Amino acid sequence: MGLNLASVIRGWRFGFSAFKDACYASLCVVYPMQNKEKAKQADILKAIPQISLDEILGEKKPEIKLTVQRHEDGMLSVHDAYALLSLLVSENPKVSLEIGTYMGHTTRRMAENLKDSVIHTIDLPLDFSAAQTSSGLPPKDDFHLINRRIVGREFKGQDCEKRIVQHFGDTATMDFQEIGRPTFFFIDGAHTYDYCKQDSEKCLALCPSGGVFLWHDCDEWHPDVVRFISEWRKAGKNIVRIEGTYLAYWKS
Secondary structure (H helix, E strand, O other), X not given: OOOOXXXXXXXXXXXXXXXXXXXXXXXXXXXXXXXXXXXXXXXXXXXXXXXXXXXXXXXXXXXXXXXXXXXXOOOOOHHHHHHHHHHHHHHOOOEEEEEOOOOOHHHHHHHHHOOOOXXXXXXXOOOOOHHHOOOOOOOOOOHHHHOOOOOOOXXXXXXHHHHEEEEEOOOOOOOHHHHOOOOEEEEOOOOOHHHHHHHHHHHXXXXXXXXXXXXXXXXXXXXXXXXXXXXXXXXXXXXXXXXXXOOEEEEO
């Protein structure tokens, strides 16, 4: 609703993030109450402290492989991928779990950086569509991505594919115990509050101590993710945001 020529020009000059900010600013002029809600969400986000990747790594010096390519909607930015892979290699887990395969960009990067590990990755069934959403299950989002996904496209036929285990199903009904005992978790499935909560709880049940948890899209555009993470922080889990990224980090 905030789309106009000025926002388009700003997006063309400064990128998609600036485009979103400009659209929202225009919307707030028409609907002033949006400013109050925006301010409230910003305060909740700011209450989650930021920490640099260097501080998390300490003396560790992980060597990573990171292929830089044209950005595709739904894939991690270079900064997010750099942070995730650095933490992944520094932890060197034998088993990892990714929620949200999509095209498989992150899955492939994880597998290529862990030569002796197994990457489990979950995505919705291939025949899933928004029109057939089952009643009784939590609401989903990102249908624009779901509808055009080619699950695992990036790692199909690659050498790393043999270390990737693809799971299909709705995480609301899946039994995570069948996955095994991963110690590294990347949670990037549905960004609704209910899914973020139940996905995280199921992952924690697999590794209640010593596991590394990363959540993507801990930002102003995904208030449900921020809300959930804030609740876990209030419960005593010292989750932080990684500076320069949209990642939240916690070690159980």
